[in-house]
Amino acid sequence: MYTIVRCRLATRTRLVSDSWISITGSRISATGTMKQGVPEDGEVYDAGGGIVAPGFIDMHIHGYGGRSFDSEDEADLRAGSVALAQHGVTSFLATLPALSRRRTEAALEAIRRVMIAPEPDGARILGAHLEGPYLGPERPGAQDTSAIRPIDLAEVRDWLQYDSRLVRMMTFAPELAGSDDLIRLLSRYGVIPAIGHTVASYERTMAAIDAGAWYCIHTFNGMKPFHHRDPGPIAAVLSREHVHCEIIADGVHNHIGALRLLVRAKGCDRTLLVSDAIALAGSEQASGTIARSKVEVRGDAAQLGNGTLAGGVRALDHGLRVAVQALEEEGLPKVLRTVSQNQARVLGHENQLGGLAPGMAADLVVLDRGLKVRHVVLRGRPVHIEG
Numbered sequence: 001m002y003t004i005v006r007c008r009l010a011t012r013t014r015l016v017s018d019s020w021i022s023i024t025g026s027r028i029s030a031t032g033t034m035k036q037g038v039p040e041d042g043e044v045y046d047a048g049g050g051i052v053a054p055g056f057i058d059m060h061i062h063g064y065g066g067r068s069f070d071s072e073d074e075a076d077l078r079a080g081s082v083a084l085a086q087h088g089v090t091s092f093l094a095t096l097p098a099l100s101r102r103r104t105e106a107a108l109e110a111i112r113r114v115m116i117a118p119e120p121d122g123a124r125i126l127g128a129h130l131e132g133p134y135l136g137p138e139r140p141g142a143q144d145t146s147a148i149r150p151i152d153l154a155e156v157r158d159w160l161q162y163d164s165r166l167v168r169m170m171t172f173a174p175e176l177a178g179s180d181d182l183i184r185l186l187s188r189y190g191v192i193p194a195i196g197h198t199v200a201s202y203e204r205t206m207a208a209i210d211a212g213a214w215y216c217i218h219t220f221n222g223m224k225p226f227h228h229r230d231p232g233p234i235a236a237v238l239s240r241e242h243v244h245c246e247i248i249a250d251g252v253h254n255h256i257g258a259l260r261l262l263v264r265a266k267g268c269d270r271t272l273l274v275s276d277a278i279a280l281a282g283s284e285q286a287s288g289t290i291a292r293s294k295v296e297v298r299g300d301a302a303q304l305g306n307g308t309l310a311g312g313v314r315a316l317d318h319g320l321r322v323a324v325q326a327l328e329e330e331g332l333p334k335v336l337r338t339v340s341q342n343q344a345r346v347l348g349h350e351n352q353l354g355g356l357a358p359g360m361a362a363d364l365v366v367l368d369r370g371l372k373v374r375h376v377v378l379r380g381r382p383v384h385i386e387g
Helices: 074-085 101-116 152-161 179-188 200-210 231-237 256-266 316-325 332-339 341-346
Strands: 002-010 016-024 029-035 043-046 051-054 056-062 087-094 123-129 167-172 192-195 242-250 272-273 289-290 294-299 301-303 366-367 373-378 381-383
Touching: 002 152, 002 332, 002 373, 043 373, 051 242, 056 123, 056 242, 056 272, 056 316, 056 341, 074 087, 074 101, 074 123, 074 152, 101 123, 101 152, 123 242, 152 167, 152 381, 167 179, 179 192, 179 200, 192 200, 231 341, 231 373, 242 256, 256 272, 256 316, 272 341, 316 332, 332 341
Parallel strands: 002 043, 002 051, 056 087, 087 123, 123 167, 167 192, 242 272
Antiparallel strands: 002 016, 016 029, 051 366, 289 294, 294 301, 366 373, 373 381
């Protein structure tokens, strides 16, 4: 048994002060308050009043710690997952950009192998997010435009049939021919159809939502801006209540006013924070290459030569701190949902991840009063936090 004592437990609605939480094996076994008495068996970690929250889940991340998740070498995925755990990320979707068919399938196979045998001290991979290759060429962001192509349902069907657990989300542009058929195919396989990298009109985006699309990646980024006479995809995803929207809350990709607007439209329950981190994130490298283009990191921004943002350079714990400050009136328990509980729910893991109830997976993070990560428990095992 492993017990964290003198902590504040983050439930869905409040922080329960002077609490403890016990772990047996890889599961949470019990919770209580210090007044009720603490289990005497096993190892004890004194949180010193720190906040215990569910481990963070990143739905959109391309790499970390100098390792790219589109690599054909599973060692890159393993090393990156270990680096992520240092920031309280206990699960993630390995995100692949637009790639050739051969490279996509090689990367998926590496992801599959790591899912079968996870790295003991690394965040677990819950599957792959294919951010492409069926994107709008007018809004490629830092994607390789030579790999962006028309929708090919046979190609997608092969990927989905390869391993039913592997592809969990796919991003597409609704304006592409065959997009509604793609939505229906993804839905049949339980894959999240996600809108992104698009210049679709309001009407076309609404049609895609009616066809079954219910998720939007990095809202506001990589899509046609809102205009009151041509509201485009932003108005569509904000106005449909059931659509879940992710946002990069790193203080660079979006003004805090955009984050506040999104939460006003979606509430904390349909807003998901993501890092969109690239391999340069969490590393000492100041430059690198993405999609054959040079990327420079300056402060918290990674940019191509033309100034285009090329993904995030901070982990999800940073986004949480930005969001808590921007959404102070929402309160910490509600904002915490945007980094763990919501992700677990949309991925169908709400009975295992994203909560602190007995029987759930023991993926936990201990935060200090400044919301810095001080301790991580990964599948029931304490992880040493460097520094």
